[in-house]
Amino acid sequence: MIIVRYRNTFFAITGAIVFAALLSVAVFGLHLGTDFTGGALIQATYENGRPAPETLSQYLDTAGFSGYSLREANENDYILRAANLTSEQRGNLADTLSVGGESPAVINQLTEVGPVVGEELRNKAVIALALVLIAILFFIAFAFRKVSEPVSSWIYGLIALVTLGHDVLIPVGFYAVLGFFTGAQVDTLFITAVLTVLGYSVHDTIVVFDRVRENLRINQERGRREDFTEVAGRSLNQTLVRSVNTSLTTAMALTALFLLGPASTRDFSLTLLVGIIAGTYSSIFLATPLLVAVERWRAK
Amino acid sequence: MWKIRLTAALILALGVGFGWLVYDGQVNGTRPFRLGLDLSGGTQLVYRADLSAISEGDANESMAALRDTIERRVNLFGVSEPIVQTQHGGTFAGDPQERLIVELPGITDTQKAIELIGQTPVLEFRMLRSDQPIPATGISIDNVNEVFEMAAITGKHLASAQLQFDQSLGARPNDPVVALNFNSEGADIFAELTRNNVGKYFGIFLDGVPISIPVIREAIPGGTAVISGGFDANEAKELARNLNYGALPVPIELIGTQTVSGTLGAEAVERGITATLWGILAVVLFMIFWYRLPGIVAFLALSFYIVVILALFQWIPVTLTAAGIAAFILSVGMAVDANVLIFERMKEELRGGKDTADSIRDGFARAWLSIRDSNISSMITAIILFWFGTSLIKGFALVFGLGVLVSMLSSITISRTLLLALGVDAKSGILHFFFGSGIRN
Numbered sequence: 001m002i003i004v005r006y007r008n009t010f011f012a013i014t015g016a017i018v019f020a021a022l023l024s025v026a027v028f029g030l031h032l033g034t035d036f037t038g039g040a041l042i043q044a045t046y047e048n049g050r051p052a053p054e055t056l057s058q059y060l061d062t063a064g065f066s067g068y069s070l071r072e073a074n075e076n077d078y079i080l081r082a083a084n085l086t087s088e089q090r091g092n093l094a095d096t097l098s099v100g101g102e103s104p105a106v107i108n109q110l111t112e113v114g115p116v117v118g119e120e121l122r123n124k125a126v127i128a129l130a131l132v133l134i135a136i137l138f139f140i141a142f143a144f145r146k147v148s149e150p151v152s153s154w155i156y157g158l159i160a161l162v163t164l165g166h167d168v169l170i171p172v173g174f175y176a177v178l179g180f181f182t183g184a185q186v187d188t189l190f191i192t193a194v195l196t197v198l199g200y201s202v203h204d205t206i207v208v209f210d211r212v213r214e215n216l217r218i219n220q221e222r223g224r225r226e227d228f229t230e231v232a233g234r235s236l237n238q239t240l241v242r243s244v245n246t247s248l249t250t251a252m253a254l255t256a257l258f259l260l261g262p263a264s265t266r267d268f269s270l271t272l273l274v275g276i277i278a279g280t281y282s283s284i285f286l287a288t289p290l291l292v293a294v295e296r297w298r299a300k
Numbered sequence: 301m302w303k304i305r306l307t308a309a310l311i312l313a314l315g316v317g318f319g320w321l322v323y324d325g326q327v328n329g330t331r332p333f334r335l336g337l338d339l340s341g342g343t344q345l346v347y348r349a350d351l352s353a354i355s356e357g358d359a360n361e362s363m364a365a366l367r368d369t370i371e372r373r374v375n376l377f378g379v380s381e382p383i384v385q386t387q388h389g390g391t392f393a394g395d396p397q398e399r400l401i402v403e404l405p406g407i408t409d410t411q412k413a414i415e416l417i418g419q420t421p422v423l424e425f426r427m428l429r430s431d432q433p434i435p436a437t438g439i440s441i442d443n444v445n446e447v448f449e450m451a452a453i454t455g456k457h458l459a460s461a462q463l464q465f466d467q468s469l470g471a472r473p474n475d476p477v478v479a480l481n482f483n484s485e486g487a488d489i490f491a492e493l494t495r496n497n498v499g500k501y502f503g504i505f506l507d508g509v510p511i512s513i514p515v516i517r518e519a520i521p522g523g524t525a526v527i528s529g530g531f532d533a534n535e536a537k538e539l540a541r542n543l544n545y546g547a548l549p550v551p552i553e554l555i556g557t558q559t560v561s562g563t564l565g566a567e568a569v570e571r572g573i574t575a576t577l578w579g580i581l582a583v584v585l586f587m588i589f590w591y592r593l594p595g596i597v598a599f600l601a602l603s604f605y606i607v608v609i610l611a612l613f614q615w616i617p618v619t620l621t622a623a624g625i626a627a628f629i630l631s632v633g634m635a636v637d638a639n640v641l642i643f644e645r646m647k648e649e650l651r652g653g654k655d656t657a658d659s660i661r662d663g664f665a666r667a668w669l670s671i672r673d674s675n676i677s678s679m680i681t682a683i684i685l686f687w688f689g690t691s692l693i694k695g696f697a698l699v700f701g702l703g704v705l706v707s708m709l710s711s712i713t714i715s716r717t718l719l720l721a722l723g724v725d726a727k728s729g730i731l732h733f734f735f736g737s738g739i740r741n
Contacts (some may be wrong), residue, residue, distance in 0.1 A: 023540040035690035043564075051653065090557075091411040108564040110410050114555030117346070120393035127392065128688035135680045143673055161645060188693050189623060192685055194632070196700070199681030207641075245590065246637040249583045253633030256579035257626055262568035264338065265626040272630070294625075 001233025005271050007289035017027045018166060021173025028176040033185030034081060034111060036125070038105050038118030042080040043073065043109040044097045052102040063089055063096040071183045074200045074263075077108070079183070084112055125191045132195050136202055137161065139180050143206050150228060151295050156213075159290045160205045163282045167201040168194055170278035172273045184267045193271040200250075201279025211235040212291065228295045247280040301723055308721035311604065311714055316408035318607040322614060331614040336695055339569050341562030342405035343413040344691075347552040348390075349398045353450045353549060362549050363398050365456035370402060373420050376545060379404050387594035395683070400552060408557045420505055423455035423547035428501035428513065437529065440509045448503055452493055454549040457486025460544035463536050466528055476536035477528040478543065487523025495519035506539070508551055571624035579629045580606070587636055591643050597718045598639040598711075605635050605710040609703060618702070621695035627661070631703025637674065638711035640666040657720065664716050671708060678704045 003010060021288075034041040053070050056078065060068060068082035078097075085093070090110075097105035118222075137157075144156040171194065178184045212235040217227050251273060258269040325331030337344050349366055351359050363386045371384040383403040390397040426448035428434065435441050441448075459481050466475040482490050495500075496515050503513045504527050511529040531539065555718045584602065590594035609628070613620065646663030656664065682701030686694055 053698055087411065090414070093411075105560070106531045106561065106563075107408075110557065110559040112557040114346070114348075116348075116390050116393050116395050116397070117556050120390055120395075123392040124688050128684050130683050132681055135684065136677060139673075139677055139680065183561065188688075188690055190622070191688075192693050192696055195681050195685055195688075196678075199678045200634070202677050203670075207670050238648070242640050245640045245644075246634075249586060249636045249640065250630065250633035252582040252586060253579040253629045256582055257575045257629045259575075260571060260578055261575035261626065261629070262571045262622045264568060264622045268623070268626060 001230075001237055003236060003285060004229055004233040004292050007293060010285045010289055010294075012132075014166065014282070018169055021169045024173040024176045028180040030172070030176055031073075031179055031185045032122070033117075033187035033190075034113050035187045036118050036122045038084065038113045038115040040082045041109070042082070042093070042097075042107060042110040044078050044080065044105040045074075045108050046076045046078070046103050046105055048103060050078055051099045053078075055099050055102075056097070059096050059099050063092060065089065073183075080103075081146065084114065121188065125188070128191065128195065132169050132198050136164065136198060140202065140206075144209070151298070152292060155294055156209050156291070159200060159287055159294070160209065162290065163205050163287045164198060164202055166282045166286060167197055167275060167279040171197060171275040174274045175267075175271055178270070182267075187269040189265070190271060190294055193268050193275065196272060197275030197279060200276060201282070204247065204279055204283035207243060208239050208283055208288055209238060209291070211239045212288070228299075229292050232288050232292045233294075236284065240284065243280055243283055247276055250276055304717060305721045305723070308717050311496065311717060312600070313598075315604040315607055317469050318604075318611050322607055322610045325611075325614045329619070333610075333613055334617045334619045335565075336571070336619045336624070336691065337403055337405060337558065337565075338560045338621050338692070339565045339572075340405050341408055341565035342403065343407045343410055344556075344558040345404070345413060345417060345554060346556035347400040347402070347417075347466050348555045349386075350401055350551045350553060351398055353426075353445055354451075358397060360718040362454070362456070365398070365454075365549045366400055368554070368660045369398065369420060369456070369548055370417060372546050373417065374404065377416055379407060381405055398477065399555070399667055406562070408559055408561050410557050413559075414554060414557070419542060420545065421455075421542050421547050422508065422549075422551045423458060423543065424508075424549070424551075425451040425453050425455075426503040426505060426510075427451050428495060428503060430500070434501055434513055435510060437512055451502070453482070453486055453489045457482045457489065458543060458547050458551045459483040459486070461540045463533070463540045464526070466526075475528060476533045477526050478531070478536050478540045480525045480527065480543070480551055482523040482525070484523070487521075490523055490525065491519060491521045520630075536670045541696035568622050568625075570653075572622065576629050576632070577594045580632055583633055583636055587639065591639075593722070593724075594639070594646070594715075594719060597715050597722075598636055598643070600718055601633065601639065601711050601714040602635055604714050605707050606632070608710065609706050612702060612706070618698055619691075619695060620699070623692050623696035624699040627699035628703060631700060631707060634678070634704065635707030635711060638667070638671045638708060639715055641671055642711070642715065656724065660716065660719050664712060668712065671712065675704050675708045 002017065053072075056070060060080075064086070065082050068080060071079045071081075073079045080097075084239070089096070093110070094105060094107055095101075140157045140160045144153045144160075160197075175184065175186070175190060179186075212232055215231050215235050219231065254269050254273045254276070258266060258273060261269060326333060347362060351362060354362050367384050367386050371382070374382040374384060382405070383401075387399045387400050387401055388396070390398050402417060404413050407416075426444070427450075428448055429446070432447045435447060461481065462479050464477050464479045466477045497516050498517055498518060501513050502516050503510045504525065505511065506527070506529075511527050514528075527539075580602070584599045587598045591598065609631070612618065618624065642663050645667040646659050649659035649662045649666075650656070679701060681696050682704060685697035686701065689697055
């Protein structure tokens with residue numbers, strides 16, 4: 001089995017990808033969205049073409065906006081992020097954005113989040129992330145509770161966790177790049193995507209590991225001697241098609257959502273897509289090769 | 301054999317029945333899909349209720365009164381199907397607060413929506429503490445809780461208000477005043493309050509400002525109080541009208557808004573439907589291409605899953621958001637996962653030399669554990685997301701959780717029955733091809 005035999009090559013590739021993801025987070029950073037920081041998020045559409053940003057800024061300054069950011073979106077849209085609006089700013093918003101009637105603006109979306117709500121959501125997101133990790137940890141411990149030789153049960157669990165770390169780092173790193181190019185910010189939907197990836201991708205790894213243990217058991221029952229590398233490689237081979245196909249169907253559905261679906265879930269579907277691909281990759285190219293590497297190392 | 305075929309026929313008929321119910325519920329409007337504000341267009345306002353002056357035991361009652369009043373006010377303005385609900389929040393920001401969430405479908409002018417709610421007066425009654433001087437009326441008091449204590453009677457005891465002209469001694473003749481009539485519970489409370497506090501000062505507060513602070517001269521049994529705030533006739537008339545629509549027992553403060561225009565919402569619905577259809581098509585084509593005859597069975601099982609989940613959306617009912625649609629599409633992709641696991645296992649059993657029926661049975665039995673495990677981990681995520689959620693994420697989590705559960709049941713029961721009902725021998729002639737998969741056999 002090529003993947004198991006040349007595992008060091010694949011470790012190197014995986015390492016490079018993870019490094020790139022970390023680098024992208026370090027360089028581009030992750031920017032918290034209005035959901036978490038509090039403030040106002042406004043999307044305005046200009047049917048007759050949008051005004052120059054300088055003109056719009058002038059009107060915003062006059063209306064008492066400060067520390068805001070403007071970003072062009074779609075063909076005729078502006079996305080404005082600002083501090084919470086005063087009632088006067090809110091009442092005159094359409095006029096302000098229409099730059100004195102020159103370019104009539106339609107407010108398509110206005111979201112205001114108070115500081116307490118933002119802080120609460122931020123804390124809840126951290127707790128949700130921790131809860132999912134703990135729950136999945138227990139789940140892995142449960143799935144691998146039966147001890148088997150030559151690799152003990154907790155090592156399967158540990159490797160599943162390492163794999164999970166990989167599956168989350170890749171979409172996070174990807175999102176940092178996306179944020180740099182499109183201004184995507186970390187919002188509740190992003191957290192949702194990450195949590196969904198966590199729940200979904202752990203499963204591919206478990207399918208492969210289950211097969212490894214099943215083959216080990218069968219060998220033992222039949223008194224057959226087979227090298228662990230061989231068993232692992234054979235198991236990977238047997239489960240390869242289903243690993244790829246289960247992810248492929250999900251990826252197809254997500255691709256349809258990304259290409260054709262509503263604008264509000266576009267970044268979300270893309271993040272999920274990257275996460276699910278990363279999850280499939282890691283269950284094939286990282287999990288089992290790691291298992292073999294650990295067994296080899298312990299055998300020495 | 302005829303038994304399993306009968307079951308299969310029943311399942312198919314049931315699926316068609318569900319499909320018809322969903323269609324009928326939507327087209328005839330008896331059970332239409334419920335769309336969230338991000339799809340229907342509208343405004344959501346989130347308020348924090350200031351309960352600082354209310355004792356903890358009265359908090360729930362005050363929130364209920366708040367909700368009823370706002371609901372009445374919103375209905376009055378002809379907003380169709382508004383949702384007004386209370387929510388306990390802020391615990392995770394170290395600032396627990398009671399919130400009021402108002403959803404106004406179809407209203408896309410945020411400021412107008414805020415003003416609509418904002419016209420609701422806040423009516424409070426407070427007793428002046430005995431050691432305090434009488435403050436001036438008409439201006440707000442900074443340390444109001446030190447100067448006054450809350451009275452047992454509140455704005456929720458108000459039954460009606462009307463404009464009158466002051467006839468009492470010492471008043472300027474024909475000064476407009478507003479008479480407050482309490483409901484029967486309020487009348488009793490007010491009678492007892494006035495009987496026990498003769499000689500004390502009774503403050504009537506409107507929107508946090510003391511309007512009049514009369515002295516209680518004697519017990520008032522009739523359940524009527526008068527606000528004489530030096531209004532002109534028009535002001536008094538407007539106040540009486542607003543009070544008649546209901547008064548809030550505690551002040552509220554706007555802490556969040558969300559508005560989505562109708563056009564953006566309609567576009568999201570349209571794109572959501574398009575994406576769902578293409579997503580389903582891609583998944584189905586892939587399954588049939590790769591798994592052939594079992595692929596068609598998977599398609600039937602998926603169709604069954606889709607009509608059942610859509611029926612559930614209508615019956616529960618689930619409020620669909622853009623995130624909910626995303627969860628639905630995701631669940632379609634994941635719904636066939638179980639079929640993939642089963643069919644792959646089945647092929648192994650076939651290759652291992654078992655006959656077709658046994659391979660189907662064993663394939664299902666052996667794949668079950670890993671199907672169950674994979675769904676457990678997704679359910680964990682769905683449950684935690686539901687807890688985490690804002691309404692947006694709750695929509696995702698609910699649809700996702702339901703989808704995982706229903707798809708698991710449909711793929712293991714429906715696919716199995718349908719496959720067995722075919723009753724064919726996968727090893728004979730042409731059927732060998734139909735039970736094969738992938739590019740090679």
